[in-house]
Ligand SMILES: Nc1ncnc2c1ncn2[C@@H]1O[C@H](COP(=O)(O)OP(=O)(O)OP(=O)(O)O)[C@@H](O)[C@H]1O
């Protein structure tokens with residue numbers, strides 16, 4: 589029966605399939621969140637090492653958001669031994685971006701599991717494909733985008749000193765990630781900027797000062 593449904597879905601026009609997936613995702617998210625409130629999302633973007641994870645922990649503590657890091661969800665997927673794990677691991681070591689359907693499925697599951705109505709999503713959308721597929725499948729627009737603006741030299745220095753055993757914190761992969769950030773992620777930030785949705789933070793400052801600026805913006 590299920591196989592029959594999948595086979596018939598292949599015969600449906602693409603917009604209809606997309607509409608169906610979108611309705612399912614929204615229904616799933618809305619049925620599972622707390623208090624029947626609309627789910628609110630803030631995207632946190634910035635280059636590798638700009639301090640997204642550090643500040644998201646502060647935001648969770650002070651503002652009651654659930655923090656989802658796309659990178660951490662992908663690393664958990666690798667460690668879970670899933671069938672996509674090896675492929676994700678290779679892509680991350682190469683500093684490239686994982687296909688959107690994988691990352692969005694992980695985010696969707698985490699939103700449903702979280703059961704909250706306020707999410708701060710860090711490191712997503714990382715490219716235009718991430719943005720467009722999220723829009724069409726999840727169909728929730730972010731309230732706004734927090735952009736951590738940091739110089740490349742500072743980001744490189746921080747990543748080389750991070751010391752958390754990440755397979756992508758080596759100079760070769762760091763340089764590739766910085767290049768991918770400029771080529772694929774900055775255009776996404778520019779897209780949201782053109783819609784007046786970006787709140788920019790000077791992320792080169794010391795962490796406590798960055799958080800003071802965030803408090804000002806979130807209040
Ligand atoms: N404002 C800051 N000044 C100096 N060091 C910082 C600052 N913010 C974070 N750090 C340090 O820099 C390193 C990278 O920070 P963090 O992991 O938060 O960055 P990130 O943007 O999440 O990076 P990635 O995209 O690689 O996950 C960590 O070792 C962190 O302690």
Ligand SMILES: Nc1ccn([C@H]2C[C@H](O)[C@@H](COP(=O)(O)O)O2)c(=O)n1
Pocket residue numbers: 636657658659660662679680683684685686687691710711712713714718756765
């Ligand atoms: N939307 C995303 C987010 C992350 N990744 C991959 C590629 C990144 O270099 C890596 C680590 O992410 P981080 O922890 O630095 O945010 O994870 C991706 O492919 N797509």
Ligand SMILES: [Mg+2]
Pocket residue numbers: 640641657659711
């Ligand atoms: Mg991070």
